[in-house]
Amino acid sequence: MKYLYYPGCSLEGTSREYDISTRSVLKALDVELTEIPDWTCCGASAAASVSALLSLALPARNIAAAEAVSDVNDILAPCSACYLNLKRAEEEARHGAEMLPRLNAVFESEGLKMTGRMRVRHLLDVLSQDIGADRIRRNVSHPLSGKRVAPYYGCQCLRPYRVFDNPEKPVSMNALIEATGAQVFPWHMGAACCGASHMNTHAAVGTSLVTAILKAARGADAIVTVCPMCHMNLEAYQDKISQNCHDNLRIPVVYLSQLLGMALGLSETDIRLDMNLSEAAVFSAGSSIVAVR
């Protein structure tokens, strides 16, 4: 199995542990990643608010850069925001006849060309559909027995494009969590919105969305995420939110790749639980891996 890898800016910055653990887990599962050379920002949620063409041109440039590398047809993106931006560029170029030449005009001076053959895939899509829970289960050496894990999908890997899961009642993480030996914590917040960049632009509104999610997770041992923005929102404000609510809403938040890495018996340097802002070490205590602070 081969994929062209688009890490995106967050995975180079505040969520390096997602990048590190994704690479380690995929390697352990015999998946070959080739990083797209000289990839650039996908535009995040900012480009769409500034210019419509820019919001397509920035991700499309990376699809074109991927096409130039090899005959592999799948781009793998672990960040849901990057995934959606790249996916939208893929879809618009495929369905809007005028869009493809327009986009190619934007980056032709760089010698890049997009033909439309690439498929953009989210990490969760690749893990659940291509690799599958069975293959993961066969590789588990340190089962996470007795742990109750709440799967959090957020929005952008599910909506608006229906690709690999039910956009309102997602289930793709269940089998993966069970494959690690952990239990799926039953809750109704898996597909809820974390407020995205509200924490920066409308803090009070963002806080109430995150508070509702943290309250619903009470009783779980950890929340599992597949997006750096969701992840940051869910873990970075737990102290403040707990203070506001006069209640302890602190809970470990780990990336799906970190969870799988623990069960596969990968080392701390492969999954870096010490980089999480929440108490991920508490979650790993009792398993073979103990994060060092």
Place this chain on the structure above:
Amino acid sequence: MKDAENVQLAEALAPIRDMVKACIQCGTCSASCPNAFAMADTPRRLWRMLQAGEVQMVLKSGSFTLCSACYTCTLRCPRGLPLTDAMSALKQVVAHQDALRFASTTLFYRKFMESVRRHGRVRETEFMCLYLTAMKNPLLPFQFAPLGLKLFSRKKLDFRPPSKGGDARMDALFQKVHELENAP
């Protein structure tokens, strides 16, 4: 003056009005919106204002800045309307109007893009500096301080000069986009 402004605004909003032309005011979007509780005008009401040509009202409301692009309304609208895109288009109009009232939202995005134009990738530290400087709100940095300290203690804040250098490497792409969008 006021009239000319209105005409200009109506022109800018015309394509968005078309997006929601077929709205039957069923309210599914508002009921699905996780941010509706904080909006002065719910999504359904914004569409009604657009349909009625109440362009100043739409802008004054500003409730579209509270859309967090969760796509639930788009998924559920019985008329299949591109509602998240409509919200995003409203934000774009505001970005161009440069309305002072929406300074925090638009500046955040503009500073972000500035960082991309310079480095190709986002340098989170630089981006926050640009943003906080542009806001000129002396209290704002404190709002971000607890998070900054947390990130710092996990060695997640990068104060080195960007690896790709401030070489304005994306200038050509940004320039071309600007040309194409402003072509007659």
